[in-house]
Structure formats: C-alpha cells, structure tokens
Amino acid sequence: MSEGLAANLLHIGGQESLDTMEAKSVEGTMARTAAETTASYAESKLVLSPLSQLGWCTVASTTRFLISPRTDAQAAVRRTLEALEVDPIQTAYCVQRHTSKVALLEGIRRGWHNGFLVIPECDGLVACHAGQAVAVFTADCVPVVMVDPLKRIIAAVHAGWRGTFHEIAKNAVRQIIEAGGRPSDMRVWIGPAIGGCCYEVSPELAAAFREKFGYLNGVQAFVRGRFLDLIRLNVLQLASCGILIDHIEWCGFCTKCRNGMFYSYRVEGDRAGRIVTLVVRTK
Numbered sequence: 001m002s003e004g005l006a007a008n009l010l011h012i013g014g015q016e017s018l019d020t021m022e023a024k025s026v027e028g029t030m031a032r033t034a035a036e037t038t039a040s041y042a043e044s045k046l047v048l049s050p051l052s053q054l055g056w057c058t059v060a061s062t063t064r065f066l067i068s069p070r071t072d073a074q075a076a077v078r079r080t081l082e083a084l085e086v087d088p089i090q091t092a093y094c095v096q097r098h099t100s101k102v103a104l105l106e107g108i109r110r111g112w113h114n115g116f117l118v119i120p121e122c123d124g125l126v127a128c129h130a131g132q133a134v135a136v137f138t139a140d141c142v143p144v145v146m147v148d149p150l151k152r153i154i155a156a157v158h159a160g161w162r163g164t165f166h167e168i169a170k171n172a173v174r175q176i177i178e179a180g181g182r183p184s185d186m187r188v189w190i191g192p193a194i195g196g197c198c199y200e201v202s203p204e205l206a207a208a209f210r211e212k213f214g215y216l217n218g219v220q221a222f223v224r225g226r227f228l229d230l231i232r233l234n235v236l237q238l239a240s241c242g243i244l245i246d247h248i249e250w251c252g253f254c255t256k257c258r259n260g261m262f263y264s265y266r267v268e269g270d271r272a273g274r275i276v277t278l279v280v281r282t283k
C-alpha cells in the first residue's frame, strides 16, 4: 500500500459480533463509538473494509471527500478505483431500481464498453473471476458486500427498505451458492448506512416489516416503534441463510448521524451525492 493510499483510508478494525452490535445499538452508541475512534481521520476519503485483509480482494466505501454530488456513476467508480490503487479488467454496476434482483456476471459477454458494464433494473451483482469488480451506490440505503474466501466469489448489494423487505441479500446468497460458494464460508461487510437510530418510517411500513419478519429472532431489535434497523434486518436475513454471525460486520457509521462524512438522502434530499461501495477481486 502506498503512503498516499494509507493517508486516504479510514480503517475500521475488529469484528463486531451481532451480540456486540445489539448491545451497542441498544445503548445508541454504536455510531458514536466509531466516530470517536476516528475523530482524527475527519477528511478520510475511503472506509476500508477488514475484508481487504484477506489478501485477494479490496473492499471499501467512499466518503463525501472523494466523490462530489455532481459526479456521474462511471466517473465515481473510476475515481474510487484510482483512490484504492486497483485496476480491474472488468467493472460492473447496476442502474439501481430498488428491486430484489441480483445478477451473476459469469456469462455476460455483451454490453461491455472500455471494461465497464452497466446492468439495467438490478440491485446486486456477483462475480467470480480475478480482475473483476462490482459496485453499488447508496445514500442511506444499506450497501452489503459478501465474499466467499474459498471460491473467491465477490458480491455487492444495494438494500434500501424495498430491497430489504424483498430480501435481496438472500437472493445474493443464492447466486453465490449457484456460483459454487457456501454460506458457512462466506464473509459479509456492511458499509455506511442509515442506522436504526435515525431511520424513522410510517407506522404502516413499520407494521408491515414487523408482520413479515416476525418469525426472525430479534424482531423487537429491528423494529422499535417507527424506527427500522435495516442493517440489523439484513444481518438476520443473512444469518437465516446459514452465514455465521461472527462472519458479518457493519462498519459502524450511520449516514445520518455522520452526515459530515457521508451522504444522507434523509438529510440532504435530492442534493445528496452517493457513496460508492466497491469490491474488487484482485487475485
């Protein structure tokens, strides 16, 4: 890693188990704890995922100090690749539409332009080859990165309330299994997203979530009155697919609490830029 890259990075170390996540969320201190530990990195351009330590992939989310609100999608992804000092052969992202669709890059031969592929009407991507990268864009919605270290499969998912309601994360797990991966091997990292501390919804929507996901353990933890915890709900969905809780980690940044660092649609509305969450299979 070059000195320039090191200076741009915000490292969030340590594994958050769901129990720890819950304990911290209950106290409402999770985002604050992360903020305190990183106060000296006030203008970091990237949040680097510990998954990058696996050695064959690079995983990160951008802050507002790297991508301006006016940057278009492809320029934003190029900028992120440059900042991370990685140069994949093929990079794909979706025209996101809050669907629960996840596409497998394997076999898609048409539509590539200068190493980029834009897939319409889709909100998650899975790739299995060295030199491939996938990206999602969010501003409050939940960016979920999944990797299978044994098969070196990578995936990125955009899960807003609609995607979470329709369990897009589970669809991504299905595609990873299709590609030869196993839930018990998978590792998950969740980038900056609006936390249960800030995501207030209508009573009707909260009730719909409570009803649909009442069967999952911990419904009280992800729907508290009118506050939805989409991050925790994605974690529970992934755990119900067989992914170990200890293999799932959130970076700890709520986009609304930490709006000085991350774009938040709830705070900025249509003026909000986008966080790029990127996963590159480098080897």
Ligand SMILES: [Zn+2]
Residues within 6 Å of the ligand: 031, 194, 195, 196, 197, 198, 254, 255, 256, 257, 258
């Ligand atoms: Zn918050």
